[in-house]
Amino acid sequence: MKPEKTPSGKRREGAGKTILTAAVYFFLTVWALFVLFPFYWMLLTSLKSYSAYNGEYIPTFFTLSPTPGNYLEAFSAVPLAGYFLNTLIFTLATTALMLFVIVFAAYAFARLSFPGKDLLFSFFLSLMMIPTELVIITNFQTITAWGMRNTFWGLILPSVTSVFYIYLLKENFEQVPDELYKAAKVDGTSDLKYLFKVMIPICRPTIVTVTILKIIECWNSYVWPRLITDDKAYFLVSNGIQEIRENGFGRENIPAMMAAVVVISVPLILLFLVFRKKIMEGVSRGGTKG
Amino acid sequence: MKSILRAWLYLLPALLFLGVFLVYPLVDVMIYSVEEGYNSTSGASFGVGLYNFAYVLRDPFFLMALRNTVLLVAITVPLSTGIALLISLGLASVKKLRHLFQTIYFLPYVTNTLAVGLVFMILFKKTPYTDGLANLFLRIFGAGPVDFIDGPYWAKMFVLCFYTIWVVMPFKILILTSALASVNDDYYKVARIDATPRWRVFTRITLPMISPMLFYLIVTGFIGAFKAYSDAVALFGVNLNAAEMNTIVGYVYDMLYGDSGGYPSYAAAAALILFAIVLTVTTVNLMVSRKHVFYD
Numbered sequence: 001m002k003p004e005k006t007p008s009g010k011r012r013e014g015a016g017k018t019i020l021t022a023a024v025y026f027f028l029t030v031w032a033l034f035v036l037f038p039f040y041w042m043l044l045t046s047l048k049s050y051s052a053y054n055g056e057y058i059p060t061f062f063t064l065s066p067t068p069g070n071y072l073e074a075f076s077a078v079p080l081a082g083y084f085l086n087t088l089i090f091t092l093a094t095t096a097l098m099l100f101v102i103v104f105a106a107y108a109f110a111r112l113s114f115p116g117k118d119l120l121f122s123f124f125l126s127l128m129m130i131p132t133e134l135v136i137i138t139n140f141q142t143i144t145a146w147g148m149r150n151t152f153w154g155l156i157l158p159s160v161t162s163v164f165y166i167y168l169l170k171e172n173f174e175q176v177p178d179e180l181y182k183a184a185k186v187d188g189t190s191d192l193k194y195l196f197k198v199m200i201p202i203c204r205p206t207i208v209t210v211t212i213l214k215i216i217e218c219w220n221s222y223v224w225p226r227l228i229t230d231d232k233a234y235f236l237v238s239n240g241i242q243e244i245r246e247n248g249f250g251r252e253n254i255p256a257m258m259a260a261v262v263v264i265s266v267p268l269i270l271l272f273l274v275f276r277k278k279i280m281e282g283v284s285r286g287g288t289k290g
Numbered sequence: 291m292k293s294i295l296r297a298w299l300y301l302l303p304a305l306l307f308l309g310v311f312l313v314y315p316l317v318d319v320m321i322y323s324v325e326e327g328y329n330s331t332s333g334a335s336f337g338v339g340l341y342n343f344a345y346v347l348r349d350p351f352f353l354m355a356l357r358n359t360v361l362l363v364a365i366t367v368p369l370s371t372g373i374a375l376l377i378s379l380g381l382a383s384v385k386k387l388r389h390l391f392q393t394i395y396f397l398p399y400v401t402n403t404l405a406v407g408l409v410f411m412i413l414f415k416k417t418p419y420t421d422g423l424a425n426l427f428l429r430i431f432g433a434g435p436v437d438f439i440d441g442p443y444w445a446k447m448f449v450l451c452f453y454t455i456w457v458v459m460p461f462k463i464l465i466l467t468s469a470l471a472s473v474n475d476d477y478y479k480v481a482r483i484d485a486t487p488r489w490r491v492f493t494r495i496t497l498p499m500i501s502p503m504l505f506y507l508i509v510t511g512f513i514g515a516f517k518a519y520s521d522a523v524a525l526f527g528v529n530l531n532a533a534e535m536n537t538i539v540g541y542v543y544d545m546l547y548g549d550s551g552g553y554p555s556y557a558a559a560a561a562l563i564l565f566a567i568v569l570t571v572t573t574v575n576l577m578v579s580r581k582h583v584f585y586d
Contacts (some may be wrong), residue, residue, distance in 0.1 A: 024380045031377055032394045035456070038409045039397070042424075045412070054419045058426060088496075105304035112297035120301075127308060130316055131568070133517060133539050134561045137322065137554050138315030161307040191296060220402045220518050226303055227547050238404040238520075245408055254412055261405040262306060272400040273393075280396055284464050 007137060025162050042265070046258040053255045070259035079232065080260055082239030086152075090220035090225075090236055094156050098214055099207070102166045107195050109166070110173035121170075127163045127207040132223075140227050150231040158224065165210045168285070174198055209282035212275050237264045239271055322558035342559035351531055352560060354543040358522075361447060362454060362537070363515040370455045370509055374462035379496075381463070382470040392467065399460035407524020414438035414525075439526065446526065446535055454521050458514065462507050466485045469503035470496070498584035505583045509575050516568050519543070538564045 045053065047066035108114075109121055139158045148154030176199060182203050184194045200207065222238035229235060235243060244260055272279055309403070322328065326337040346352050377395070381388055414424045416437035421429075428434035438445045477495045486494075497504075519539040522530055530536035531544065544550050545557035553566060 021384065024383055028377070028380050028384070028387075028391050032391055035394055035397060038406055038413070038443060038456075041413060042409045043405075057420050059420060059423050095410075097337060101303040101307060104300040108297045108300035111299065112293060114294045114297040117297075124308075127312055130312055131517070131561075131565060134319050134565055135312055135315035137542070137546060137557050137561060138318040139311055141318075141554060142310070142315075154389070158305075158311045161304055161311070163308070166304065174330055216400055222523075223543065227543065236506075239404060241402070241404050241408060242523065242528065245411075258412075261408055264405045265401050268400045269397070269400070272397070276393060276396075280392075280464060283399065283461065284468050 024043045037128075039265075042258045042261050045255055046262045047257050050253055050255055070255045071263070073253075073256040074259040074263060077256065078240070078244050078260070079235075080240065080263060082233065083235050084263075086234060087219060087236045089152060090155050091215055093152065094159050094218050095211055095214045097156065097160045098162060098165070099211065101161055102169055102210070103195070103207075104165045106169035106173050107191075107199065111199075112191070118143045123191065124163050124166065128167075136224065136227070139224075143228055148228075150229050150234050152234070154228045155225055155234070155236075159218065159221070162214070163176050165214070168210060169203065169206060172203045176202050205278075208275075212271065212279055213282050215271065216268060216279070240264075319561065322555050323562050328553075328555040342555045343563065346556055346559045346563060349556075351536065351544075352538075352541050354531075354534060355536040355538050358447070358535060359516060359518060359537045360452075362451060363512060365447075365451045366454045366458070367508065367511045367515050369451075370458050370462060371504070371511055374459055374466055374507070375504070377459075377463050378470055379467035379468055379492075392463075395463050396460045396565050398457055399464075403457060403520045404524045406457075407453060407521060410449065410456075411439055411525050416441070440533075443534060446533065449525055450522055450535060453525060454515070454518060457521060458511065462511070465503055465507055466500065468567045469500040473499040486534050493524070500502050501583045505575070505579045509572055512575065513568055513581055516564065516571070538567075 028214075044061070044063060047068075047070070048063050049065070049067045049069060052065070070169070109117065109124075143149060144156045145156070146154075148157075180198060181194065184198065189197075220238065221236065222242075225234075225236045225239050226242070229239065232243065241260060241264060244257055323342055324338050326339050326341040357568065380390060384391075413420050413422060416425060416435055416439075421435040422438075424438060425435040428436065432534075436442070436445045438449045473496060477499070478491065481491045481495060517539050518537045522535050522537055522540060526533040526535045528548070530540045536544070542557045542561045542564070545553045545560060
């Protein structure tokens with residue numbers, strides 16, 4: 001319902017509104033370009049040949065002769081494929097293990113009853129306040145003492161649990177009507193079967209969200225892998241890119257570096273474009289970064 | 291009885307992992323922090339006391355890291371929250387292309403900080419071959435060229451803040467956009483009937499309604515910025531002390547590992563100091579918010 005206005009007042013307001021809308025679109029576009037520009041620049045630079053790039057004292061904003069050579073170089077001169085494979089193994093193993101751990105814990109909190117449940121759950125929630133930076137010191141010592149430096153287990157084990165995801169999943173599990181559980185119990189269905197045949201299928205959306213968020217987290221993790229690996233054979237992509245930067249193709253081969261950056265960024269960007277809604281929803285429910 | 295046993299069995303993996311990698315380390319880090327003269331190679335210490343804290347607080351590298359971190363927090367938290375609010379208000383006022391904008395704005399969230407940091411580095415770096423794009427831009431205004439990566443302190447701090455803001459914006463825009471969308475439209479309808487001026491609508495309706503989320507962002511923003519580290523590594527490399535760009539978290543890791551590493555006690559003391567700072571700032575935030583945040 002718009003308020004009544006005199007014709008002239010309406011027109012004046014209309015013109016003011018158009019200008020404001022135009023200004024808003026201009027501002028939003030500027031920010032979009034600001035966000036996209038680094039991506040454009042890495043793609044552009046990765047397609048320039050080494051000599052062309054270094055011949056440009058004033059960088060050009062496009063290239064007329066794109067070359068795939070840098071990508072070949074990125075895979076041959078540094079073990080990029082190896083970093084990739086390591087990250088894939090690390091990401092999949094960590095995510096799978098985490099799902100196993102949190103599904104059972106969330107089920108116990110949501111459906112099973114045992115003395116001290118509420119107390120234990122409050123304790124779990126309070127664990128969310130512990131900053132990673134604090135516990136990483138001892139974890140580093142622990143993994144070193146276990147002789148797990150430069151192994152996948154050393155990379156994976158400390159990243160397996162997430163109290164927050166247990167909490168998220170427990171909330172979701174509790175929304176499944178109790179009657180279903182009672183009916184299943186009457187039919188003599190075991191808890192394990194009920195969990196896998198009823199709970200998990202019903203709560204699939206949350207499980208998918210948690211999985212994707214964990215995959216993003218694993219793919220981008222840098223600090224822990226850097227502490228725990230110094231053997232290139234176990235580097236993840238983040239450490240790989242840092243290694244490339246410090247002494248990869250020779251410090252000056254920027255185009256090859258950018259090709260490696262593109263290759264590392266593409267999988268997550270694809271994942272994002274496919275699961276855009278789920279990711280943004282999941283992050284607004286519980287992600288933090290910044 | 292059997293069902294109780296089953297419950298604990300289901301909880302066992304989580305309890306094990308949390309116990310070993312979260313609860314025990316929390317206790318252990320406090321022990322480390324008071325063990326004087328502990329050294330990873332010898333594995334022994336010669337006493338208990340507060341020497342580690344005194345050492346860290348006197349260490350020029352820690353003080354540099356502290357200064358950098360505080361500057362980074364003071365610059366990026368207000369700026370990024372303010373810009374995010376402007377962008378979200380802009381997004382809320384348009385219909386066409388809104389999803390496209392939202393998708394684009396969220397992209398930095400899913401990218402690898404280290405990888406994209408490299409792109410920012412080459413945009414700002416001055417090499418013998420080229421002054422870099424940032425300097426090309428500066429020249430339009432008759433300034434520069436400045437080496438933002440290996441040059442003067444303020445230039446390096448500028449790039450660090452610039453990149454940090456680029457990285458943290460997606461989360462803030464996302465949260466504020468959904469906060470704005472959840473404001474009950476009836477308030478706006480009433481304001482329109484009363485012909486309330488735009489600015490008044492913003493200060494009297496929008497701002498109070500989104501203030502809990504805004505406050506949440508400020509708190510998480512402070513916490514996140516105090517823990518800054520990988521952005522700096524992405525821009526300046528692993529030797530942050532040499533670049534004068536170390537952060538508190540960077541200092542903790544340097545004490546733990548690498549050429550200057552092997553001193554978990556100093557690392558623990560520094561991490562606890564950081565935690566105390568974060569806790570204090572969060573408490574102050576909470577106290578301030580009680581006066582200004584509107585919860586319905």
